[in-house]
Amino acid sequence: MLWPERVLFSHLSFQESLGCCLLLGFILISSLYAWRTGLPRNHPRTVKRRIVSVMVVCGVSPLILLFFSSSSDGHRAYPLSTWLGLRSDHLLQAAVYPLILTMVLFAGPMVMMMMECSASETEEEPQAFQILALRNYIVAPFAEEFTFRACMLPVLWPHCQLLGSVIVCPFFFGVAHIHHVIERLSNNNGSPVVHICLESLFQFCYTSVFGAYSCYLFLRTGHLIGPVVCHMFCNFMGFPDFAGIMQFSIWKAATLACVFVVGLVAFAFLLQPVTDPLLFGNTVYTDVS
Structure with a gap:
């Protein structure tokens, strides 16, 4: 076998753990700039090359994790795949x-989307649209969840x-998106720096x-698939357009506002029971005894 059957990470100091997370995040973000095309981030050539880069990083990240791990047969040791949430059971x-739970939270935006879906036609830009959809709804959600959740x-x-x-953990994920400032400033088309x-x-x-x-979903379920699917869904939905409620008539706006509130309240009540570790056979991320 190329690596130990069972590993653990409890031997690492907190500083070493943070260092490992910083390294993983740095490698992923650096891979986006490995190609110097001089083209915008949404150009198909840039997107394709970045997809290759992040997929390579996803292959390297578990090896970095193995480097920081310690082989053990103790009762808190598990195969690396189990730590990564790559399980087939449950x-x-x-x-x-988790997807249903997230859809409950987005009840308001989903209803709003259905109301807006009247007679809007989509312009087809086959190649550009397909490669952007591949990045936004498949590659980015998987690569980010794998790096910032499964490996950290x-x-x-x-x-x-x-x-x-x-x-x-979310601090590393949030900071990783700061690199967009550099891209926006370098491709600035007249927007004020303060606005950017x-x-x-x-x-x-x-x-x-x-x-x-x-993070909560990953730790409660012990699976990577839930966070990835929810990330895909959230990327598709985008940030809720609260101001958009005002474009509708009074009664429709009031109905929408109620759906927003009901979705949020229902989400809060369902969060714990729907993510109960027992439902997913999660014994990895439970209180250390």
Whole structure:
């Protein structure tokens, strides 16, 4: 066998765990700039090359994790694939339950989307649209969840447990999106610098909030598939357009506002029971005895 059958990470100090996370995040973001095309980030050639880069990084990241791991046969040691949430048991529940939970949270935006779906026609740009869809809805969600959740949480978990991990881990995910500031400034078409910085700060905040939710899903289910599927769904939905409610008539706007509130309240009530570790056979990310 090329690597130990069972490993653990409890031997690492907190500083070493943070160092491992920084290294993983740095390698992923650096891979995006490995190609110097001089083209915008959404140009098909740039997108294709970045897809290759992040897929290579996803192959290297587990090896970095192995380097930081310690071989063991103890009762808290598991195969690396199990730490990474790459399990086949309870797979259907792990994919469906978190998605339903997230859809409950997005009840308002989903209803709004259906209302807006009247007679809008989509312009077809086959190649450009397909490659952007591949990046936004498949590659980016998988690569980000694999790096920022599956590879970082195993080293953070022994020190932080559930609450600490949900607070600390999203910081790396939020900071990783700051690189968009550089791209926006370099491709600035006249937007004020302050506007670009505020936009990036807003992106940092909401990606950090999503990162916390995604960490929670990963640690509660012990599966990677739930966070990936939810990330795909959230990328498709985008950030809720609260201001868009005002474009409708009074009664429709009031109905929409109610659906937004009901979705949020229902989500809060369902969060714990729907992510109960027992539903997913999760014995990895449970309180250390």
